[in-house]
Amino acid sequence: MSTTTIERRELGRFLAVAGKQFTDGKGPAEMFSRAVDAEWHELLGTPEYAAFSTEHAGSILGHREMKGSGLIGWVASYEEAYGPLPEIWFTDAYGVLDETALARYRETGTVVAEWDCGPTTGDGDDAAPGSR
Numbered sequence: 001m002s003t004t005t006i007e008r009r010e011l012g013r014f015l016a017v018a019g020k021q022f023t024d025g026k027g028p029a030e031m032f033s034r035a036v037d038a039e040w041h042e043l044l045g046t047p048e049y050a051a052f053s054t055e056h057a058g059s060i061l062g063h064r065e066m067k068g069s070g071l072i073g074w075v076a077s078y079e080e081a082y083g084p085l086p087e088i089w090f091t092d093a094y095g096v097l098d099e100t101a102l103a104r105y106r107e108t109g110t111v112v113a114e115w116d117c118g119p120t121t122g123d124g125d126d127a128a129p130g131s132r
Contacts, residue, residue: 006088007039012056013082014040017074018119019057028066028120029074032113038093061119072111085111 014036018029031037043049044063053060078085089111090102105111 005039006086007036008043010036010086010088011039011043012052013078015053015057015061015119017077017081018061019059020077021074022061022119022121023058026073028064028118030066030068030072030113030115031117031119032072032111032115033089033091034093035088035091035095037117057119059121061121063117064120065116066118067114067116069114070112072113072115075109075111079109 010033014029014031021027021029031040040063043052050060075085085105087097087102090098090105092098101111101113
């Protein structure tokens with residue numbers, strides 16, 4: 001039996017929030033966590049991704065390049081469903097915590113960050129199964 005990592009748990013939560021945003025007619029959610037994004041890339045190349053995405057988002061969400069910076073718009077939706085963002089959202093792919101960003105979030109309740117990817121529906125994924 002495999003153990004679910006916090007990165008995998010948070011990816012599922014992110015996909016759920018992203019799926020709801022698409023259902024509500026909003027734009028794609030910004031993936032600002034390098035640690036959670038690294039998990040997404042690992043799972044994208046596996047046969048289990050379709051089931052994982054459908055379980056959490058209600059459909060298969062793809063992955064696409066989407067560069068930007070600013071206020072992360074989905075944080076309130078996440079907090080309504082799951083509570084405050086855990087530290088992993090402020091951790092890079094190597095496990096280094098950005099303590100300044102975490103403290104700013106805890107003080108203000110908002111996240112201002114850079115991102116370089118996000119979810120997409122339908123065709124047009126930049127990371128097809130088996131690729132990274």
